[in-house]
Amino acid sequence: MFSLILHGRRSLELQKWRNLRTSVSILQNAFAFSNSFSSANTGDVSLRGNALAVSYLVKSLGLTTTLAESISRKVSFEDNVNPDSVLKLLKSHGFNDSQISKIITAYPRLLITDAEKSLGPKLQILKSRGGSKSELTEIVSTVPKILGKKGEKSISLYYDFIKDIMHDDGKSSKYEKLGHSWPEGKKGNRIRNIWLLRELGVPHKLLFPLLISTGQPICGKEKFEETVKKVVDMGFDPTKSKFVEALHVVYEMSNKTVEEKVAVYKRLGFSEDDIWAIFKKWPFFLKFSEKKIMQMFETLKKCGLVEEEVLAVLKTRPQCIRVSEKKILDSIETFLSLGFSRDEFTMILKGYPPCIAYSAQMIKQKFKFLVKKMNWSLEDVVLVPPVLGYSLEKRIVPRCNVIKALMSKGLMGSENPPISSVLLCTDQGFLNRYVMKHDKLVPELMAIFTGDRVS
Known part of the structure; x- marks a missing residue:
């Protein structure tokens, strides 16, 4: 009887949230209907193209379905005619499968470029350098968007500069020695500013996207130098990605705009110390x-959080602000x-805020494995919500397969160990706890653990 009452209560709650979600999207649906006749054919073509792209990327490049x-979407x-021509051309220039996958992942539009x-x-221009x-394959796979540059002079300039940075032996660069010969305007500023960031210790993986980007902040001069000084004075580490994030934010926002944003957060209950602590954690805040900002605050209240809990969630995971209301509902x-x-x-x-950004498919896949296949209860998941953030293929499935193997041999009884003891620990901690103690079974259990085998 209790289970029937519980089921009925949950059904009413589900209906309630469905009604809320429907009310939020009424205007969107009405707008979509008014445009349905003009956009139907385009939508069908787009869906077919997307489905073909997903299939092609998985089969030809070995990418995961999610990726x-x-x-x-881009x-x-x-x-497959043009994508096949692009891949064939890359292979003919010496790119291996791993490099090609890396290039397409970073610069997918290359697949629709006329090979x-x-x-x-463009590849011939780079080869002529x-x-x-x-060396060619290393540089292009490191900075794929160099293939999006136009004009022999521009492509050559960036290629030579990237090569110089990647293979610098610590001695003075030709760009330092011949600073007066840098090109004028934005290109010259870009190279000069990238060199300055390199001298500060910004790593290649953060430098090169800035170099190829068409946006700010590295196209200016005086304002760029002023921004770098501000970000350094704020205590950001140049070797970390947050330094570059802060560079973008500080460069693009005036002091007045920053003050206005701070005022909004203070009205919601954040202290100024809270705001700057969050900024250090995630500058795009x-x-x-x-x-x-106000919409997210109210949406989290609709999720059952009181004001103090909303503040706590956003202090812990400020990235939640970028999640849409529709996604949360x-x-x-x-x-x-x-x-x-x-x-x-x-x-x-409250225990794992990122869950509101996950797709229904991801949540259902993990629920099916943890609850339906492994027989952990809903309460187990509620008590340890971070398990929803772990990779099925890399963490959950291999570990659970080891547990099932031990149970099938009668070495663990008939009930699963606590979900926290299986999934929260490090790989080494898991191996010490469940594999290494079974001397005669170590090879077999390690094969299960490393084989990513779903049983």
Whole structure:
């Protein structure tokens, strides 16, 4: 009887959230309907192109479905002819499969570039700069967007500069010695500023996206230098990605705008110390509009959080601000449809805020494995919500397969160990706890653990 009452209560909660979600999207649906006749054919073509792109990326490049789906939102195509030509051309210039996957992941639009008229000539320009084939493939796979530059002079300039940085032996560079010969304007500023950042210790993986980017902040001169000084004075470490994030934010926002954003957060209950502590954790925290900030605050309250809990969530995981209201309502509906109560969802949200950004497919896959296949209870997941953030393929499945193997041999009894003892520890901690103590079974258990085998 209790289970029937519980099921009925959860059904009512699910219906309640579905009604809320429907009310939020009424205007969107009405707008979509008014445009349906003009956009239907385009939408069908786009869906076909996206589906083909996902299939192609998985089969031809060995990408995961999740990554392929993400890339397909940036580029789609109706047939394999041009993508095949691009891959064939890259291979003919010495790029291996791993490098090609890296290039396409970073610069997916390359798949729809004309291989003969655009990509081929650019590769020939780079090849003419001298150096070995391995040097060419290393530089392009490190900075794929160099293939998006136009004009022989521009492509050559950036290629030579990247090569100089990558292979610098610590001695004075030709760019230091011949600073007076840098090109004028934005290109010269860009190279000068990148060199300054390199001298500060900014690593290559952060420098090169800035070099190729068409945006700010590295195109200026005086303002750039002023911004770098501010960011350094704030205590950001140049070797970390947050330094570059802060560089973007400080460069693009006036002092007045920053003061206005700080005022919004203070009205919501954050102290000034809180605000700057969060900024150090995630600089883009100050980039959102007042409307977006207020909307997120109210949406989290709808999730069952009181004001103090909303503040705590945003202090812990400020990235939640960028999640749309629709995404959050979809997340609530997904959890309720799986049998979690509203109070349980609230507990999960407080314990692991990133869950509101996950797709329904991801949540359902992990729920199916943890609860349906491994027989852990809903309460187990509620008590340890970070397990929802772990990779199925790399962490959850290999460890659980080891546990099932031990149980099948009668070495663990009939019930699973606590979910926290299996999934929260490090790999070495797991191996010490469940593998190494079984001397005769270590080879077999290690094969299961490293084989990513789903049983």
